[in-house]
Amino acid sequence: MANPPMEDFARRLRPSTLEGIQSATVGRVRERVRLLPFVFADVEAARTQAASIKDEVLADLGGNLVRFEAACLKHGIQVHWALDAARAREIVLDLASRAEGRLVVKAKSMVTEEIHLNAFLEAAGFEVVETDLGEYVVQIDGDHPSHIVAPIIHKTRYEVARSFAQKGLGPYTEDPGELTLQARARLREKFRTASIGISGVNFGVVESGRLVLVENEGNSRLSTTAPSIHIAIMGIEKLIPREADLPLFLRLLAGSATAQRMTTYVHLISGPRREDESDGPREVHLVLLDNGRSAIRSGPYRDVLRCIRCGACLNVCPVYRQASGHAYRHPYSGPIGAVLTPLLEGLEKMGDLARASTLCGACEEVCPVKIPLPHHLLRLRDEAARQGLAPKGIPWSRFASVADEPPMWRSGLTLLPLASGLSEKGWSEVRAAPRREGRPFRRWWDERS
Amino acid sequence: MSDREAILARIGSAWPWQAASTEVVGRPVERESWALFTERLHGLGGEVAGPEALTTLVERSVYSDEDAAAYLPEGVRCVDDPWQAEIGVTLVDWAVAETGSLLIATGSDRRRLASLCPPHHYALVPEGRLLATLEEALGHLTVRTTVLVTGPSRTADIEGVLIRGVHGPGSLTAVRL
Numbered sequence: 001m002a003n004p005p006m007e008d009f010a011r012r013l014r015p016s017t018l019e020g021i022q023s024a025t026v027g028r029v030r031e032r033v034r035l036l037p038f039v040f041a042d043v044e045a046a047r048t049q050a051a052s053i054k055d056e057v058l059a060d061l062g063g064n065l066v067r068f069e070a071a072c073l074k075h076g077i078q079v080h081w082a083l084d085a086a087r088a089r090e091i092v093l094d095l096a097s098r099a100e101g102r103l104v105v106k107a108k109s110m111v112t113e114e115i116h117l118n119a120f121l122e123a124a125g126f127e128v129v130e131t132d133l134g135e136y137v138v139q140i141d142g143d144h145p146s147h148i149v150a151p152i153i154h155k156t157r158y159e160v161a162r163s164f165a166q167k168g169l170g171p172y173t174e175d176p177g178e179l180t181l182q183a184r185a186r187l188r189e190k191f192r193t194a195s196i197g198i199s200g201v202n203f204g205v206v207e208s209g210r211l212v213l214v215e216n217e218g219n220s221r222l223s224t225t226a227p228s229i230h231i232a233i234m235g236i237e238k239l240i241p242r243e244a245d246l247p248l249f250l251r252l253l254a255g256s257a258t259a260q261r262m263t264t265y266v267h268l269i270s271g272p273r274r275e276d277e278s279d280g281p282r283e284v285h286l287v288l289l290d291n292g293r294s295a296i297r298s299g300p301y302r303d304v305l306r307c308i309r310c311g312a313c314l315n316v317c318p319v320y321r322q323a324s325g326h327a328y329r330h331p332y333s334g335p336i337g338a339v340l341t342p343l344l345e346g347l348e349k350m351g352d353l354a355r356a357s358t359l360c361g362a363c364e365e366v367c368p369v370k371i372p373l374p375h376h377l378l379r380l381r382d383e384a385a386r387q388g389l390a391p392k393g394i395p396w397s398r399f400a401s402v403a404d405e406p407p408m409w410r411s412g413l414t415l416l417p418l419a420s421g422l423s424e425k426g427w428s429e430v431r432a433a434p435r436r437e438g439r440p441f442r443r444w445w446d447e448r449s
Numbered sequence: 450m451s452d453r454e455a456i457l458a459r460i461g462s463a464w465p466w467q468a469a470s471t472e473v474v475g476r477p478v479e480r481e482s483w484a485l486f487t488e489r490l491h492g493l494g495g496e497v498a499g500p501e502a503l504t505t506l507v508e509r510s511v512y513s514d515e516d517a518a519a520y521l522p523e524g525v526r527c528v529d530d531p532w533q534a535e536i537g538v539t540l541v542d543w544a545v546a547e548t549g550s551l552l553i554a555t556g557s558d559r560r561r562l563a564s565l566c567p568p569h570h571y572a573l574v575p576e577g578r579l580l581a582t583l584e585e586a587l588g589h590l591t592v593r594t595t596v597l598v599t600g601p602s603r604t605a606d607i608e609g610v611l612i613r614g615v616h617g618p619g620s621l622t623a624v625r626l
Binding site: 037048055063156176218247265280295 | 451452453455456457460461463465468471472473475476489492520532541547549552555556557559566582583584587592593594595596597598600601602606608609610612614615617618
């Protein structure tokens with residue numbers, strides 16, 4: 001495959017970057033493990049239940065979308081359908097063009113990364129401002145988020161300090177509190193004057209047509225409250241059937257993502273401002289995005305559509321910790337990205353991601369909706385191999401022909417120590433061959449009695 | 450074919466689904482509700498106070514829900530611009546002991562930006578409005594847009610350091626009426 005292996009990328013990372021990712025992910029894992037048993041009497045039952053509810057949504061996805069649409073319309077939420085990224089971008093541009101101003105404030109949203117919305121709107125003459133602190137840093141640096149939940153996990157405070165000073169946000173400081181205040185001051189002006197707010201959606205409740213957005217900073221609420229037009233973009237899989245399912249999912253998401261009992265803000269949006277209300281957006285639009293999801297649903301990987309984007313699988317993944325999110329070349333990184341990205345972008349282009357896994361199984365163990373990620377990774381590898389996309393490696397067929405013949409095998413074992421060149425060169429670019437120690441088992445067995 | 454028809458056609462028909470036979474229960478907490486609420490909100494960096502706390506608002510600029518204004522003492526400077534106010538005052542619909550949360554719905558006498566723009570948020574909790582669990586609180590959702598507030602605004606984006614008051618209020622006081 002033409003893609004540079006993730007190992008190359010990982011090897012070029014700075015030690016400070018790796019240390020930051022390591023400590024942040026390990027810390028989050030520890031806190032999550034400590035908290036969840038206090039939240040649920042039986043964590044396992046909660047995960048099983050959540051997986052089952054998401055499967056319920058996916059089983060009748062068409063019916064659920066139609067019911068959800070009807071419930072949204074009843075509140076005055078205007079619903080738009082987009083088969084692919086290009087269509088979603090057109091819809092958003094069309095809606096935004098009707099606004100008076102050209103300033104867009106954005107809440108953190110992975111789906112807008114997926115459809116490359118910012119660059120598109122900017123080319124059309126809009127000023128697009130990311131308002132989540134981490135996403136704002138990413139934007140002014142011309143960088144990309146490297147974690148689903150913690151976008152600048154790959155940056156140190158010193159890098160943020162330099163960026164802010166360069167962009168004239170205030171006097172140079174390395175204090176995270178001061179840096180946060182500088183961003184707050186700059187972004188408040190944007191919230192105040194923007195005429196369009198764009199967000200994702202964490203959960204769409206089918207029975208009530210409610211859009212549920214969770215966050216900690218308040219930027220998502222501001223983006224969806226202060227401007228006169230709110231445009232929400234949502235993957236078609238993000239539904240949950242009932243309002244009564246909300247406590248389970250809110251607890252699982254907050255616990256799995258950031259080890260909180262509840263995120264600071266849960267915004268439950270049911271329509272634009274009503275006639276008797278003095279603030280809130282005058283229009284609320286919902287863009288329902290397919291972009292390959294319906295195809296995933298009808299195939300063997302369908303349960304990746306249960307994903308609630310908590311990032312827990314990134315935090316536990318030994319490959320993510322060594323390679324960083326950028327190594328995945330796509331907004332969705334870590335184990336979920338290694339499965340989802342090849343499905344969205346094609347095996348040819350992204351199939352190598354599925355090989356970047358130790359198959360240790362940690363991701364499946366922590367997944368709040370029990371997605372069998374290691375199973376899917378293996379299946380993707382198999383598919384890639386069948387399509388002739390597997391990398392060239394050790395010629396295992398030759399190994400098999402030797403191992404099949406006892407005399408050949410025995411002489412092979414005797415000759416192995418002589419092949420010392422092998423251990424210097426290694427098995428492959430990135431793996432050293434194990435050193436032989438002591439005598440062979442067979443000889444020990446023979447000499448035993 | 451519209452995108453709507455195309456998506457629904459691609460999804461096609463439903464398949465049967467069997468509910469998991471598990472029942473999920475929250476961890477039961479045997480604590481008096483106000484004690485638990487206070488402990489949880491303190492843990493998040495918020496405060497719980499009695500009505501006397503409102504006297505500290507005298508002389509300060511306040512952006513308030515209309516239905517909360519009746520509880521404000523004389524001498525409070527009420528302003529009409531949420532971006533200029535020092536303090537936002539709201540009346541909450543329900544408080545949740547389990548998580549230290551406040552459920553605040555929009556309405557004719559409510560202002561969404563009161564709990565959001567000013568750096569300090571005073572949330573008034575009337576008598577009898579404290580519930581034990583999140584299930585009970587979310588069971589009271591109305592057709593209005595609603596927010597569940599759990600502690601002051603926060604971020605840990607820069608090196609995982611916890612900072613309060615990013616975009617929303619950095620301080621939150623629940624005032625027990």
